[in-house]
Amino acid sequence: MSKEQKERVELLQGTLDMLVLRTLVFGAAHGHQIAKYIQQTSEELLQVEHGSLYPALHRLEKKGLISAKWEKAGKELKREYKYYRLTAAGRKKLASEESKWRQMTEAIARILWPGEAES
Amino acid sequence: MSKEQKERVELLQGTLDMLVLRTLVFGAAHGHQIAKYIQQTSEELLQVEHGSLYPALHRLEKKGLISAKWEKAGKELKREYKYYRLTAAGRKKLASEESKWRQMTEAIARILWPGEAES
DNA sequence: CATGTTGTGTAGACATTCTACCCAGAGAAC
DNA sequence: GTTCTCTGGGTAGAATGTCTACACAACATG
Numbered sequence: 001m002s003k004e005q006k007e008r009v010e011l012l013q014g015t016l017d018m019l020v021l022r023t024l025v026f027g028a029a030h031g032h033q034i035a036k037y038i039q040q041t042s043e044e045l046l047q048v049e050h051g052s053l054y055p056a057l058h059r060l061e062k063k064g065l066i067s068a069k070w071e072k073a074g075k076e077l078k079r080e081y082k083y084y085r086l087t088a089a090g091r092k093k094l095a096s097e098e099s100k101w102r103q104m105t106e107a108i109a110r111i112l113w114p115g116e117a118e119s
Numbered sequence: 120m121s122k123e124q125k126e127r128v129e130l131l132q133g134t135l136d137m138l139v140l141r142t143l144v145f146g147a148a149h150g151h152q153i154a155k156y157i158q159q160t161s162e163e164l165l166q167v168e169h170g171s172l173y174p175a176l177h178r179l180e181k182k183g184l185i186s187a188k189w190e191k192a193g194k195e196l197k198r199e200y201k202y203y204r205l206t207a208a209g210r211k212k213l214a215s216e217e218s219k220w221r222q223m224t225e226a227i228a229r230i231l232w233p234g235e236a237e238s
Numbered sequence: 239c240a241t242g243t244t245g246t247g248t249a250g251a252c253a254t255t256c257t258a259c260c261c262a263g264a265g266a267a268c
Numbered sequence: 269g270t271t272c273t274c275t276g277g278g279t280a281g282a283a284t285g286t287c288t289a290c291a292c293a294a295c296a297t298g
Contacts, residue, residue: 132253132254132255149245149246150245150246150247151244151245151246169245169246169247170247170248170249172246173246173247173248174247174248176246177247198244198245200245200246201245201246
């Protein structure tokens with residue numbers, strides 16, 4: 001009982017952009033790589049659907065937070081992938097999103113678990 | 120620099136129901152009391168708008184997670200307020216939401232701050 | 239009795255995620 | 269050299285839940 005089962009969980013609205021930006025801190029990546037990274041790093045808890053990912057990437061690009069470029073890659077440069085990179089604005093945005101996230105989750109934690117001391 | 124300003128923040132979608140349920144653990148309350156409690160406990164970071172709160176309460180009631188009853192209260196029982204209470208199902212739901220929230224935020228934390236050890 | 243405050247409510251805009259499709263390129267199978 | 273599968277990128281439309289902006293009734297105060 002009380003299995004604490006690790007099922008997939010729907011993404012909280014607004015978190016995807018932040019996760020994408022964070023993933024790109026390590027360098028350029030294309031869509032599939034970003035999705036895979038998020039899934040693996042979250043230990044398969046967070047699933048990033050195509051239907052959420054690509055609109056998010058286009059959103060972020062339009063806002064100037066990331067830049068996109070088709071580039072050949074793979075062995076012998078056989079195929080083109082759309083690589084995304086953080087812009088300076090994206091880096092700034094990420095920092096503020098992270099800070100907001102921290103505040104937000106701490107505020108919610110105060111409500112959920114009023115007794116617990118902050119670490 | 121890096122002001123860490125405490126501005127109001129929009130609620131993350133899906134969190135309001137959980138916060139309402141948690142508030143009712145202390146006993147019955149009406150809408151305004153719930154909103155006030157959340158705002159105060161979050162140190163004014165989380166604002167609960169009427170337009171979000173009442174639909175949320177109706178949602179929760181329809182799902183059988185809370186029950187509603189108009190009751191007279193105040194000095195000399197002058198006025199009726201709509202008091203909400205947790206149901207057994209609501210308590211169960213709250214527990215599972217809390218556990219899901221913990222998993223979720225830990226998963227996101229792993230992505231945002233990969234280096235940090237879990238406390 | 240006019241006005242302000244409190245408490246409850248709805249309507250419609252908006253943002254973001256989801257499911258469910260579609261398509262193109264590359265490699266393997268046949 | 270077609271066909272099949274896998275990978276990578278994409279869109280359309282539904283669902284969800286928040287927001288802003290109204291509306292209104294009960295009560296208190298002047």
